[in-house]
Amino acid sequence: MNGRPVHVLGMLPDYPPCGVGSFVMTHAMLRALAARGHRVDVVLADRGGAPYVRDGVHVWPHRDKADPFRFLPDAHVIVAHVDSAARAVVLGETYRVPVVQVVHNTSASSAAALRRWPANLTVFNSEHAARALAGECGRWIIVRPPVDPAEYATTPGDAVTLVNLSAAKGANTFYALAERFPERRFLGVQGGYGAQILPAGPDDLPNVEVIGHVAPERMRDEVYARTRVLLMPSQFESWGRVGVEAMCSGIPVIAHPTPGLRESLGDAGTFVDRDDIDGWETALRRLLDGRRWRAASRRSLARAQELNPAQDLDTWCREVETIGRRADAVARLVR
Numbered sequence: 001m002n003g004r005p006v007h008v009l010g011m012l013p014d015y016p017p018c019g020v021g022s023f024v025m026t027h028a029m030l031r032a033l034a035a036r037g038h039r040v041d042v043v044l045a046d047r048g049g050a051p052y053v054r055d056g057v058h059v060w061p062h063r064d065k066a067d068p069f070r071f072l073p074d075a076h077v078i079v080a081h082v083d084s085a086a087r088a089v090v091l092g093e094t095y096r097v098p099v100v101q102v103v104h105n106t107s108a109s110s111a112a113a114l115r116r117w118p119a120n121l122t123v124f125n126s127e128h129a130a131r132a133l134a135g136e137c138g139r140w141i142i143v144r145p146p147v148d149p150a151e152y153a154t155t156p157g158d159a160v161t162l163v164n165l166s167a168a169k170g171a172n173t174f175y176a177l178a179e180r181f182p183e184r185r186f187l188g189v190q191g192g193y194g195a196q197i198l199p200a201g202p203d204d205l206p207n208v209e210v211i212g213h214v215a216p217e218r219m220r221d222e223v224y225a226r227t228r229v230l231l232m233p234s235q236f237e238s239w240g241r242v243g244v245e246a247m248c249s250g251i252p253v254i255a256h257p258t259p260g261l262r263e264s265l266g267d268a269g270t271f272v273d274r275d276d277i278d279g280w281e282t283a284l285r286r287l288l289d290g291r292r293w294r295a296a297s298r299r300s301l302a303r304a305q306e307l308n309p310a311q312d313l314d315t316w317c318r319e320v321e322t323i324g325r326r327a328d329a330v331a332r333l334v335r
Contacts, residue, residue: 006324008033009075009097010042011068011084015059017215018047019192021145021241022081022104024216025125028146029102030079031055032313033320041075043067045084072097076324080119089117098323105238106132106259121319125239128259143316144264145241146309152219152248156297157226160184160284162233163242164191165210170233170256171197176277177231177284178208184288187226189214224249229287232261233274240264247304250297254283268303270296 008030014020016027034040034056041058049061060067068087072095079100080088092099101119103110106129114122114136122140124130134140160181162174165188175197178186188210190196199205214222230246232255239260243253247268255261256274265271270287272279286292 005038006076008040009071009078011080011088013046025145030057041071076327085117143312147244149248149304152245154220154225154249156251158228159187159226160229161187161227162231163189165196166194168235173233178205237261247300250301252287252296268299
C-alpha cells in the first residue's frame with residue numbers, strides 16, 4: 001500500500017457467513033482493502049449477534065440504529081448496498097464522508113435509488129448492469145464478483161446440483177430432471193433466502209439428496225467436490241457467482257439465458273430456457289457423456305481463468321483509496 005491507510009465503514013443488511021452472493025461479493029471487495037492495510041468496519045442492519053473478524057474485516061452485528069455513529073467520526077469512506085444507500089448517503093452528507101454504492105441488479109428500485117440517493121462512486125457487478133443504469137449516476141466502475149480459482153478448485157464429483165431450492169432459482173426444473181434421470185444422483189443445496197421447495201418425503205425422489213445451507217468457505221468441499229454438472233435455471237441472475245465458482249473446478253453449467261449468466265458464463269455455458277424441460281433433459285444427457293463433458297469442462301476452466309479478479313480488485317482498491325485519502329485530507333484542513 002502506498003500512502004496513508006483509510007478507514008472504510010461498510011453499511012450492509014447482512015454479511016458472510018451468510019451465503020447470499022451480493023454479500024459474498026462485497027466481502028471479497030472489503031477483504032481486499034483490509035489486505036492492503038486499511039481498517040474496515042462493517043455494521044449490519046438485519047442480523048444480530050456477537051462481533052467477529054472475517055479475513056481482516058471487523059463485523060459488527062446489529063444492536064440498534066446508532067451502530068454506524070460509533071465509526072462515522074473517523075471514517076474516510078462509506079460502502080453501502082442499494083438497500084442501505086438512502087441512510088448511508090444521508091449520514092455521509094451529514095458527516096462529510098463520501099459514499100460508494102454497490103449495485104447488483106437492474107431493477108426499477110435500483111434505478112430509483114441511484115437517482116434519489118446519488119453516491120460519490122457507483123460499483124456495478126457486470127457490464128449489462130452498467131449499460132442499463134450508468135445513466136442514473138455519476139462516476140462508476142465495474143467490479144465483477146471476485147472469485148479466486150485457487151479458493152474453489154477441486155476434483156468434480158458425480159452429482160447434478162442446484163444451489164438454492166427456491167422457485168425463482170429453478171427448483172421445479174431440478175426435480176423434473178431428477179424424475180427423468182432416476183439412475184443419476186441429484187444434489188439440492190438449500191439457499192440462504194427464498195422459500196425452499198423440498199421433496200415431500202424420503203421416498204418421493206430417492207435419487208435426490210437435499211442438504212442445508214452451506215457457508216461460502218465450505219462450498220468447495222461440500223458442494224463442488226460432489227458435483228458433475230451445475231444447474232442454474234434461475235428466473236433472474238444479475239451475474240451468477242455460483243456458476244463461476246463451479247467453473248473453477250471445470251464443472252459445466254447449464255443455465256437459463258439471463259443477461260447476467262450469459263455474461264458470466266460466456267461461451268462455456270450451455271443455455272436453455274428454464275421452462276423448456278425437454279431442452280434441459282437433452283442438454284444434461286449430452287453433458288453426462290464423457291467426451292462431451294471433458295470438452296465442456298475444459299471450456300469452463302478456461303472461462304474461470306479469464307475471470308481472474310486481480311485486476312478488478314486492484315481498480316476497486318485504488319478508487320476507494322483515492323476517495324478516502326481525499327476525504328482525509330479535507331478533514332485535516334478543516335481541523
